[in-house]
Amino acid sequence: MINPKVADLRKDYRKASLDEQDIAQDPFVQFDTWWQEALNAGVDEANAMTLSTVSKDGFPTSRIVLLKSYDRDGFIFFTNYSSKKGQNMAENPHVALLFFWRELERQVRVEGSVRKVSPQDSDIYYNSRPLGSRIGAIASPQSQVIPNREYLEAAVSKLEAEYKDHAPQRPEHWGGYIVVPELVEFWQGRSSRLHDRIQYTKDAGGKWQPVRLAP
DSSP: OOOHHHHTOOOOOOSOOOOGGGSOSSHHHHHHHHHHHHHHTTOTTTTEEEEEEEOTTSOEEEEEEEOOEEETTEEEEEEETTSHHHHHHHHOOEEEEEEEEGGGTEEEEEEEEEEEOOHHHHHHHHHHSOHHHHHHHHHOOTTSOOSOHHHHHHHHHHHHHHTSSSOOOOOTTEEEEEEEEEEEEEEEOOGGGOOEEEEEEEOTTSOEEEEEEOO
16 A cells, blocks of 8 residues: 555655766766765765675675765775675676665766775775774674674774773774666756666677666
8 A cells, every 4th residue: 555655755866967077987987977966065975885786695785984085096985805796706706886866866876896905905904994993893793793882892892902002903804895887877966856867888899878768
């Protein structure tokens, strides 16, 4: 049964448009333009993105992770290699990312393949994190069942004492991934659900080609 209290929730998008004559021919240039506009607009946690992975058995799962860098090679985030998403990516490297910038009525979708960044790059980022976050990466057996909250807090307390006088090194089970895109789509909300959608894919020569999709 359709619940009208849910079904009747709707918003008409009117803030902007996305036209072919206004876009960059390179999706990374277009992303950088939208990224800067998101920052300038004060979008809350603009770097939050949904990461979707698929297990070897074909079951998809999604969660929010944080973008930590991007360039023409792809989009970088960091996590526990032994987590559920880490296991999924080891079994199936095909992933998807989704940015939703509500304040600008925009989405960016990315589909591609994922690989680990170099240990050196993972070390650099790990060592730049606050001490509490570095300890947390060691203490948490991410995605595993634990008996209670106290178990986790006790592990953190023990590590805080251990590293009272020296900084921890990055654990081997934690580091970065880069998502190398094969498809990038920019979505701009429009009135009456007639949204603008521009999708980039590569041609046989490796050049990005933008096309308009029906909403």
